[in-house]
Amino acid sequence: MAADKKVPDFSDVRSGSSSTAPGSTPAPTSRRTYTVVAGDSLSKIAKRSFGDPNRWRAIFELNKDIIKNPDLIYPGQVLTLPDA
Amino acid sequence: MRAPHISGFAFAGALLLGAGCGKKDDAADVIPPPPAATVAFRVTSVDLGKSITADKMIANSTDDFAPGDTVYVSVATEGSSPGAAIKARFTFQDGQLVDESTQTVAPTGPARTEFHIVKPSGWPEGKYKVEITVDGALAGSKDFEVKRG
Numbered sequence: 001m002a003a004d005k006k007v008p009d010f011s012d013v014r015s016g017s018s019s020t021a022p023g024s025t026p027a028p029t030s031r032r033t034y035t036v037v038a039g040d041s042l043s044k045i046a047k048r049s050f051g052d053p054n055r056w057r058a059i060f061e062l063n064k065d066i067i068k069n070p071d072l073i074y075p076g077q078v079l080t081l082p083d084a
Numbered sequence: 085m086r087a088p089h090i091s092g093f094a095f096a097g098a099l100l101l102g103a104g105c106g107k108k109d110d111a112a113d114v115i116p117p118p119p120a121a122t123v124a125f126r127v128t129s130v131d132l133g134k135s136i137t138a139d140k141m142i143a144n145s146t147d148d149f150a151p152g153d154t155v156y157v158s159v160a161t162e163g164s165s166p167g168a169a170i171k172a173r174f175t176f177q178d179g180q181l182v183d184e185s186t187q188t189v190a191p192t193g194p195a196r197t198e199f200h201i202v203k204p205s206g207w208p209e210g211k212y213k214v215e216i217t218v219d220g221a222l223a224g225s226k227d228f229e230v231k232r233g
Contacts, residue, residue, distance in 0.1 A: 007178075007180070008176060008178075008208040008210075010176070010181075010182045010203065012203060012204055013182055013183045013201055014201070014203075014204070015183045015199065015200065015201045016185070016199070016200055017172070017186075017187040017197065017198060017200070018140065018187070018197070019170075019187055019191075019195060019196065019197035019198070020140050020195045020196050020197070021161070021189035021190060021191035021195035021196075021197065022190065022191065022192060033183070033184070035180050035181065078181055
């Protein structure tokens with residue numbers, strides 16, 4: 001378990017992009033992601049990422065392709081996080 | 085006597101032909117302009133640094149960062165495209181995805197596109213990589229490191 005705590009958490013990373021190219025569009029596909037570590041639950045991730053554990057459902061809805069049961073997530077899964 | 089006669093005739097014919105060719109060359113003096121050069125869209129450089137200028141160039145190039153730094157990557161491109169998806173994918177040394185962002189551009193010539201990432205709680209120390217792809221094809225990559233000052 002101690003080794004699990006050493007897995008870095010990049011869930012609070014903020015990113016952006018821009019270009020000098022004409023006709024460019026703001027990054028529409030930029031998404032924050034979170035990699036599940038041991039002991040995580042959707043509500044824990046929601047609380048850590050948004051300060052609101054109730055937003056677990058938004059995370060679940062966005063990741064239904066890889067999460068079949070919201071009570072079962074696995075270390076190493078890369079979840080897409082909704083906009084803050 | 086026949087041979088010189090034929091040779092003389094052939095010589096006269098050659099002169100006539102030569103004159104004709106000269107005339108043709110004179111008429112072709114106006115050289116048509118070359119077709120407009122179209123430069124294929126491609127990445128020419130990928131640079132890293134802690135800040136950028138207004139024209140998206142890296143102000144101070146470096147691959148060493150501190151935990152509190154914003155990491156900027158500037159992608160220089162040339163050529164035109166009706167729409168090219170430039171993606172920056174940042175990963176940690178263990179392969180974990182840090183962030184990925186896509187910027188769709190429609191350049192008509194040289195351009196620069198910047199991506200930046202920041203982590204309010206501070207970057208973990210270690211080695212990182214950013215890979216740049218254009219429409220899914222790898223176009224360049226850079227390694228960088230985060231160390232405490």
